Amino acid sequence: MRESAAERHDRLLALVRERGTARVSDLAGLLGVSPVTARRDVEALAARGLLDRVHGQVSWPRAQGAPSGLAGGGSGLVLGLLAPSATYYFAEVIRGAHEAAARAGARLILRISDYRPEEDRARAEGLLAAGAEGLLVAPGWRGPEDRLAYGDWPAELPVPAVLLERRAAPGTPLDGLDRVSSDHAHGVLLALRHLLELGHATPLLVARGDSPTALAVRAGYAEALAALGLEAPRAVIDSVPAETDPEGFERAVRALHEAVASGRASAALVHNDVDAIQMVQRLAELGVRVPEDLALIAYDDEVAALADIPLTAVAPPKRQVGRHATELLVERLVAGAGGGDEDEAVRRHLSLLPRLRVRASCGASRTTAV
Template sequence: MRESAAERHDRLLALVRERGTARVSDLAGLLGVSPVTARRDVEALAARGLLDRVHGQVSWPRAQGAPGGVAGSGSGLVLGLLAPSATYYFAEVIRGAHEAAARAGARLILRISDYRPEEDRARTEGLLAAGAEGVLVAPGWRGPEDRLAYGDWLAELPVPAVLLERRAAPGTPLDGLDRVSSDHAHGVLLALRHLLELGHATPLLVARSDSPTALAVRAGYTEALGTLGLEAPRTVIDSVPAETDPEGFERAVRALHEAVASGRASAALVHNDVDAIQIVQRLAELGVRVPEDLALIAYDDEVAALADTPLTAVAPPKRRVGRHATELLVERLGAGSGGDEDEAARRHLSLLPRLRVRDSCGASRTTTA
């Protein structure tokens, strides 16, 4: 497979980071590229502040510290962030991390895995090669099998790491890392309790199963039903993206339509916003009105407010997850350089979602925590 420019840049940065200073002509030979390509790569990286370039040589920027070094105060720190996506849910997480890094006087560099967990390790090593002294990592896991197959390496990183919007299996090496995540079980409980208070019987769950958030919502549904003293969980209606599996999406809509038409259900929680909007549109074509026939709450609150009938939604604190994780990483780096006796104390921080009430559940608008 042909090496991408980003991968070549990572190799170049690793070489300079290891040597401290190198001639561009030497880098061309080590990389196996032409001098013109090496010079172009160096110019691009220098323009981004990742390298210092003087008279045919490049060196590791002084602002980033010596290779392997750790700054003490947070000023001038370089932080890395690996995310599975830069859009939808994770756009807000990244924004929060960037804001916190800026406040700390640190620079944040980003890699995207596109939900390919087998590439997480290489992309994180690319962040280290680019000068990251600590990393925020949201692995591209889709399910428990990915966590088992592509998780242990995180606990072996040579720099401080904070796990982002992911949870490790109890007792595993990964469980010893700092982590910051949304408490999705609490979010599901908020939604179900609200629907029950509006007079509905046990709400249905319509959910995907292709991400850690989706699986956490499913697990939270079972937990919430037990907490609320309801009957054994009804079968979850499996949802899939309409654009990639139109037949599967139609099956989900038909299952929900049948539950409403038969009188078995008058309320539902749907993960995620996009699916919820499309489901509401398709239900309308089948004669089911929201909220008159079905009270509906979406999960994520990315685009829920933009639906024809604005959707009540559970809003995980995505931006705050990014902020708190970055602040924790900066604190960890500072404690590590100062020999703080509490440096070894790790933290698992869960942030509570909120319920933003709009028109789709048939209740007056408000926000609850």
């Protein structure tokens, strides 16, 4: 399968994180891409503040703390963060965790799993070997089968751990851990209610099925329909990344186009932002206009505002998830250091509510948030 840009970006960030500083030309060779591609990737990551770039070299940003492979960093607690990615959704989660760690005088070190759950445990052990006294863990699960196969090990860690933007199956050892996550069911409910208030019939859902967020959005759709007293107009339209499966993506576009053209639907929620932007572009080529023919809401709000027609979007509280999880972990560690019995502490499952950011794709004339 061809590597996506996001996967390549994660590899690039991991290389810089390990080395501290690297030449762009060297990164091209290590990544197996052309110098032009490496420069473009570096420019994109530097623009987002994930890298510092000076005279043909890049370095890990000073504002994000010392790279995990380097000496230095602040005194005090050392926290480890295992994330499936350092870009798109999880970039904001990591940023929130870093900000909270800095406020607590702690050092945050990072490992990226690249959505390879079979490697999560080894990467967590690497964090412990690097001195982490507690861990923030976002396993690299893609679907329920990964959770079943690789789900219990965080509960066996020898240090306090907080599950991050993931939910465990009830009754499993993992369900006994502290966790902080977005309430995606609430986010879906906000989106559907907004579309109904605009006068649309039951909205469709177009969603991926390749991540815990995507699966939570799908489950939230069924819950929202029940809460609103609605019946599903048809099955969820399965979406896939256009860059890795263009034929599958085109099938999703055609299914949505057919629903609009036949009059069965005039509104849709699309997970995620990238798919939503690309679908709007392709639908326009097929004669479907947003918002005139189709009111559309994206899910994630990473790049939705940058579309030609700014997209209304559900915005999970990504940065706050990272911040609250870090604060909870620091609380656990400080209590343990103060002589308290960490094992007797009451565990917490904290759900944070997404917001709906209203833009032009639903026919709105102004930007707001609810």
